[in-house]
Amino acid sequence: MTKTGNTNLPGAADSVTLWSSLPDICKLLNTPFDHAMANEECRFQHVQYKAGQRIYTVGQTFEMLYIVSAGFLKNVMIDGDGNEQILSFPMKGDLLGVDGIHRNQYCSEVAALSDCTVILLPFKQLSLLGKTYVALENAMYGAMSRELMRDHTMVAMLSSLSAEARVARFIIYLSDRFAGMGYSSKQFNLCMTRQEIGSYLGMTLETASRMLSSFDQLGIISLKLRSVEILDLQALQKLRRMPRSHHNDAKKTAFSRLAA
Amino acid sequence: MTKTGNTNLPGAADSVTLWSSLPDICKLLNTPFDHAMANEECRFQHVQYKAGQRIYTVGQTFEMLYIVSAGFLKNVMIDGDGNEQILSFPMKGDLLGVDGIHRNQYCSEVAALSDCTVILLPFKQLSLLGKTYVALENAMYGAMSRELMRDHTMVAMLSSLSAEARVARFIIYLSDRFAGMGYSSKQFNLCMTRQEIGSYLGMTLETASRMLSSFDQLGIISLKLRSVEILDLQALQKLRRMPRSHHNDAKKTAFSRLAA
DNA sequence: CGGATCGTTGATACTTGTCAAAGTACGTGG
DNA sequence: CCACGTACTTTGACAAGTATCAACGATCCG
Numbered sequence: 001m002t003k004t005g006n007t008n009l010p011g012a013a014d015s016v017t018l019w020s021s022l023p024d025i026c027k028l029l030n031t032p033f034d035h036a037m038a039n040e041e042c043r044f045q046h047v048q049y050k051a052g053q054r055i056y057t058v059g060q061t062f063e064m065l066y067i068v069s070a071g072f073l074k075n076v077m078i079d080g081d082g083n084e085q086i087l088s089f090p091m092k093g094d095l096l097g098v099d100g101i102h103r104n105q106y107c108s109e110v111a112a113l114s115d116c117t118v119i120l121l122p123f124k125q126l127s128l129l130g131k132t133y134v135a136l137e138n139a140m141y142g143a144m145s146r147e148l149m150r151d152h153t154m155v156a157m158l159s160s161l162s163a164e165a166r167v168a169r170f171i172i173y174l175s176d177r178f179a180g181m182g183y184s185s186k187q188f189n190l191c192m193t194r195q196e197i198g199s200y201l202g203m204t205l206e207t208a209s210r211m212l213s214s215f216d217q218l219g220i221i222s223l224k225l226r227s228v229e230i231l232d233l234q235a236l237q238k239l240r241r242m243p244r245s246h247h248n249d250a251k252k253t254a255f256s257r258l259a260a
Numbered sequence: 261m262t263k264t265g266n267t268n269l270p271g272a273a274d275s276v277t278l279w280s281s282l283p284d285i286c287k288l289l290n291t292p293f294d295h296a297m298a299n300e301e302c303r304f305q306h307v308q309y310k311a312g313q314r315i316y317t318v319g320q321t322f323e324m325l326y327i328v329s330a331g332f333l334k335n336v337m338i339d340g341d342g343n344e345q346i347l348s349f350p351m352k353g354d355l356l357g358v359d360g361i362h363r364n365q366y367c368s369e370v371a372a373l374s375d376c377t378v379i380l381l382p383f384k385q386l387s388l389l390g391k392t393y394v395a396l397e398n399a400m401y402g403a404m405s406r407e408l409m410r411d412h413t414m415v416a417m418l419s420s421l422s423a424e425a426r427v428a429r430f431i432i433y434l435s436d437r438f439a440g441m442g443y444s445s446k447q448f449n450l451c452m453t454r455q456e457i458g459s460y461l462g463m464t465l466e467t468a469s470r471m472l473s474s475f476d477q478l479g480i481i482s483l484k485l486r487s488v489e490i491l492d493l494q495a496l497q498k499l500r501r502m503p504r505s506h507h508n509d510a511k512k513t514a515f516s517r518l519a520a
Numbered sequence: 521c522g523g524a525t526c527g528t529t530g531a532t533a534c535t536t537g538t539c540a541a542a543g544t545a546c547g548t549g550g
Numbered sequence: 551c552c553a554c555g556t557a558c559t560t561t562g563a564c565a566a567g568t569a570t571c572a573a574c575g576a577t578c579c580g
Binding site: 470 | 567568570571576577
Binding site: 077079083085087098099100101102107108127130131137138141142144145146147148149151152153154155156158159160199200201202 | 337339343345347358359360361362367368387390391394397398401402404405406407408409411412413414415416418419420459460461462
């Protein structure tokens with residue numbers, strides 16, 4: 001990465017600008033890259049946002065894709081009545097803005113939950129470079145496919161799991177993502193409110209809070225506000241799989257499952 | 261489209277093979293195309309499937325994308341315990357197989373609900389052609405973005421709407437899709453079982469059945485098994501928007517809403 | 521015609537939402 | 551540095567929504 005002068009992008013926090021090369025992008029996307037890309041002068045700008053700032057918003061004209069370089073965000077859809085629905089909590093390596101391609105304007109918005117750094121990928125430029133560097137094009141398709149897979153997993157989870165199981169799965173998901181970024185998979189901080197967790201998982205904030213409290217009381221996790229420590233991963237993993245499946249005589253509450 | 265001899269693809273119904281040109285593909289994807297594509301000899305094969313046949317399955321190596329040319333299908337995810345979760349009901353113009361790109365193998369399966377025709381798009385070939393024909397590449401990105409948007413809508417719906425509203429929204433969705441294909445938006449046949457509707461909408465088959473019956477009794481639709489006629493579109497559209505929003509004092513049942 | 525699948529409906533229990541109240545953390549301004 | 555207001559979190563009691571289980575009717579297909 002290369003340092004240059006200050007950026008003056010609207011909304012961006014005031015700071016020194018960094019740039020990423022094509023191999024940097026591929027590494028972030030966790031995709032193979034060929035070294036032909038390495039000695040290029042084409043670079044992608046980093047932009048920093050403070051917690052609460054918006055990266056893009058609904059209706060804004062689509063020009064950029066973004067890759068998260070550091071920090072935590074939320075991807076929010078806003079329905080006709082102005083209600084917010086959280087779609088995902090993007091973090092390092094995630095691709096943002098894909099939903100803007102189709103209608104040439106974003107139909108969701110992304111905001112920073114923590115201070116974070118995002119890499120700007122001008123879509124036209126990217127698409128052009130893809131013709132030269134096959135690996136880059138593959139990285140793009142791969143990343144879009146991965147986002148689609150995640151959405152599918154989300155749909156399946158919302159459709160078929162109980163609130164208890166969805167919260168358990170959420171904790172495991174975060175644990176895996178943190179592990180992938182080199183952080184502890186056992187202990188981490190939730191960077192969102194109960195309301196946001198509830199919205200994401202399709203339940204009220206009270207239910208989300210209750211489930212977390214219940215896991216804490218059962219000794220499955222140790223919870224103190226936003227700080228979570230996983231004490232019994234296996235118990236969480238068992239909760240991953242359904243209640244809500246039909247004709248399932250092994251249906252039990254978390255408590256009775258532990259007692260057994 | 262061009263006729264040629266018989267196909268002998270495994271699983272394909274025995275029939276005359278048709279082929280689609282690049283402009284055909286773009287038209288199906290509802291994307292602009294330039295006429296440079298028109299006089300090309302590169303053609304994409306049609307394959308016909310009978311109701312119940314599988315187009316691709318979980319774990320199968322990814323090679324193809326598919327576009328639905330005619331008929332109705334279901335896209336199913338299978339979880340660790342062998343439970344089926346319906347992700348979508350693809351129909352004319354929909355792109356299939358995108359979830360296979362990321363890991364180079366499909367992680368869901370697609371089966372035909374009715375006899376249907378699907379166009380084979382070898383991914384490598386497509387990706388190569390994209391370098392020559394910008395419009396094709398844009399069509400691909402656009403179609404993938406559209407699928408992602410649909411998933412987002414689905415997540416939002418599952419997270420925030422009551423069973424009643426989800427079923428209402430499902431009927432409207434089908435109506436819109438049928439209209440887009442030139443069929444009646446008022447009267448159509450559901451091509452799936454109550455079980456499949458329930459799986460798609462995150463509820464039991466009994467709840468799906470009850471909601472449909474209730475709309476029928478209220479005169480919102482006329483229901484006879486799989487045949488649906490929409491009698492009061494406005495009532496359905498009102499049901500689209502939430503119950504389940506928090507602190508919403510206008511919360512009413514379908515019945516009281518009609519009475520008011 | 522008979523079996524199998526699909527659809528409907530009812531009774532009941534459980535899960536989750538709703539509403540209310542109180543406690544806790546956090547940031548801002550005095 | 552403390553006081554205060556605001557936002558966030560927890561917990562309880564209750565109501566509503568939905569799943570579960572069961573039985574029966576309808577339809578389709580060989």
